[in-house]
Structures are given as structure tokens and as C-alpha cells.
């Protein structure tokens with residue numbers, strides 16, 4: 001298979017790996033070292049699922065975010081140094097055909113990504129401190145994604161979708177979604193930031209989700225690197241085209257192995273490798289029994305990092321496939337999020353000190369549920385997604401288990417130890433990623449031509 005460009009350089013990738021190891025060590029050391037400082041600043045929480053009530057430092061995601069962002073800033077000169085060098089080399093040889101435009105563009109992409117990550121940190125931290133109501137905090141990721149979208153617009157402004165084969169009769173091969181496409185991308189950041197935050201509450205849950213998603217993204221990126229041995233066979237299923245992504249660049253010049261495609265996935269690695277580093281370091285302290293809590297700061301920053309790479313490296317659809325458990329949890333949560341079913345402050349499973357296990361937690365109806373709510377809950381209960389407590393004389397539902405994936409596991413697997421439940425969650429996340437790869441590189445070939 002001919003490659004359009006000679007094997008592209010991978011500037012800064014080794015540096016990025018080195019900084020990621022540093023990120024791991026820094027998180028490992030700084031999280032416990034700063035714990036007392038957080039408690040003194042009243043950033044602390046009680047572990048709801050334990051017998052003891054010692055204060056645990058909360059929102060230590062701020063430490064993770066700081067390490068992550070600082071390292072990303074220190075990293076800036078590395079990938080760009082070589083481009084600058086080759087530019088000045090070309091200039092010295094009187095070759096002015098290659099302006100500094102690509103460099104400016106890459107910098108814009110990088111800096112706008114940092115800006116979005118910083119806004120996510122700020123939002124997350126404010127949420128930790130002030131407990132912002134969720135309808136107030138919902139629009140903030142939308143705004144935080146504007147810099148990303150502007151850079152996207154300035155680069156190509158490609159808002160075309162490749163239409164799946166069965167629908168081509170209706171829409172043609174390429175469909176221009178225009179402004180809708182930007183709406184989709186800004187909603188993506190709202191989803192990735194919030195969906196991790198609402199799949200939370202047991203030790204290790206937030207950080208393990210982020211870790212597994214980041215590793216999945218890294219594996220996907222590695223598929224696109226110019227390896228000396230060609231083991232990219234699954235990609236043949238997509239023929240010679242780049243990501244058949246909504247808005248993925250889709251034009252003839254974008255062959256697999258092209259410099260542009262490789263550099264997009266290298267960009268994604270720059271942001272994912274250090275994230276894995278901080279997650280691993282933090283996980284050590286957040287693992288059962290947790291000595292540190294991530295807080296909303298962690299969830300927002302990790303979520304935003306995923307949006308950043310999904311949008312900037314043009315693989316948002318593949319990215320969403322890595323969020324299958326989060327999508328499931330979000331859809332299941334909708335009746336509670338949108339007010340059909342009462343939504344208590346905490347929906348975490350219930351802890352029973354005698355058995356030392358977790359049981360599904362319940363939410364109580366103070367007034368009899370409406371017809372619609374009753375219908376929805378009955379359907380969910382038939383699907384074993386919730387368990388209802390029904391008044392035997394009146395037949396009215398007066399309790400149901402909270403609509404989360406964690407309670408869903410407990411309803412179907414029986415009571416579990418907290419550590420076991422987080423392991424179940426992690427296995428589900430891994431299984432979701434495996435399925436994602438099958439869908440992306442196996443089944444996509446069926447609905448898109450190669």
C-alpha cells in the first residue's frame with residue numbers, strides 16, 4: 001500500500017512518555033503530601049460507604065489537574081522545536097514556499113486545548129467548593145468548547161458527515177450538517193465532563209473510568225502510527241480512508257498513513273499519555289479504602305481531555321464508543337435527572353456494616369408517581385434495570401432503586417463488596433472498549449464503503 005508521504009517524524013513523543021512517567025510519580029507523591037492542606041482548607045468529605053467518618057481530602061483532582069496542565073505547558077517547545085528548526089532551515093535555503101502557517105495552526109490547536117482544560121479545572125473546582133446546581137453548570141462546558149470549535153473552524157471548517165451506505169439514496173455520500181455539527185461537538189464536551197461525574201461515589205470509580213478510556217484512546221492512536229511492521233490489517237476494512245468520522249476529514253488526499261493523519265493521532269497521544277500517568281498515580285491513593293477523593297475537578301478535567309482529543313484529532317465518534325458504560329448510565333439516569341423520579345443528593349449504593357457489602361440504594365416517592373413515571377419504571381423493572389417496592393394493597397409504586405449502572409449491577413449480581421463492585425465496573429469498561437474496537441474496525445466496514 002503506498003504511503004502518500006514519507007514516514008512522518010514523531011516530534012516530542014519520547015519526551016511525552018518521559019513527562020508521563022514524571023506525572024505518575026508527581027501524583028503518587030503529591031496527593032498524600034497535600035492531603036492535610038486540603039483538609040485544612042475544608043476540602044474534605046466523608047466516605048459514605050464506610051463505618052468510620054474520618055475526613056478524606058476531597059477534590060484532589062485539583063492536584064492531578066495542576067500536574068497535568070503544568071506538564072502540558074512545559075511540553076510545548078518540544079514538538080514544535082523541530083518544526084521551527086526545519087522552517088528556518090528552509091528559509092536559509094531560500095525556500096519560502098513553506099510558511100510558518102502550519103506551525104501557527106498546530107500551536108493554536110494546542111493552546112486552545114489547554115484553554116479548555118483550564119476552564120474545566122475552574123468549573124470543577126468551583127463545583128467542589130460551591131456545589132453548583134447541575135442545571136447551572138451544564139452550559140459551562142458548552143462555553144469552554146468554543147475555543148476548540150473556533151480552531152476547528154479556522155482549520156477546515158469541515159462539517160460534512162459521511163453517510164452510511166443504506167442512507168445514501170436519501171442524502172448522498174456526504175452530508176453537510178453545518179451549524180448542527182458544531183452543536184454536536186459542543187454537546188460532546190458537556191457529555192464527557194458530566195458523564196464521568198455521575199458514574200461516581202465508590203472508591204476508584206471515577207479514576208478507573210478515566211484510565212481505561214485514556215488507554216483505549218492510546219491504543220486507537222497507536223494504530224495510526226507509522227510502524228516499521230505493518231500490523232494495521234484491521235484498518236484495511238476501512239480501505240484507504242481516514243477516520244470515517246462525523247466530520248472526519250474525508251477527501252482523497254487523506255490516505256491512511258498520511259502525515260496529517262499521523263500527526264493528529266500523535267497530538268492525541270500528547271494529551272492522553274500524561275493523563276494516564278496522573279490517573280495511575282492518583283488511583284493508588286483513591287483505591288479502596290480511599291485516602292483521597294477526586295472531586296468534580298478530576299471528572300471535569302478528564303472528561304474535557306477526552307473531548308479535546310476527540311474534536312481536535314477528528315475521532316469524536318470513535319471516542320463516544322469508548323463511553324458505552326457512561327452512555328448507558330446517563331440514559332438510565334434520565335428519569336431522575338429530568339425530574340420524573342425523585343433525585344436524592346447522593347445515589348451511591350447503600351452500605352451495610354454488618355455484611356460489609358453494598359446493596360442497591362432506593363429513592364422514595366413522597367407522592368404517588370404519575371402515570372408516565374409508573375409506565376417508565378415498570379418497563380425498567382421488566383428489563384431488570386431497577387427494582388420496585390409496590391404497596392401490596394393499592395398497587396402504587398412507593399420506592400425504586402436509584403437509576404444508576406452501579407445499582408443495576410447490584411440488582412442483578414446481588415450485594416457486592418465495594419472493591420468487587422469497582423472491579424465489575426472496570427471489567428464492563430474494558431468490555432465496552434473491546435466492543436468499541438470491534439464496531440469501529442469490524443462493523444463500520446459494513447455500513448461505510450472502503
Ligand code: UD1
Pocket residue numbers: 044045046047048049058197198199200201202203204205290293295296344345346347348
Ligand atoms: C454525583 C452523583 C451522586 C453521587 C455522587 C458521588 C448524580 C446526578 N450525582 O454527584 O448521585 O452520590 O456523585 O460522588 O448521579 N464519595 C464517597 N466515596 C467515593 C467518592 C465519593 O463516599 O469514592 C462521596 C463523598 O462523601 C464525597 C462525595 O461523594 O464527599 C462527593 O460527591 P460530589 O462529587 O460532590 O457529588 P456530585 O458530583 O454532585
Ligand code: MG
Pocket residue numbers: 197198200295296299
Ligand atoms: Mg462528583
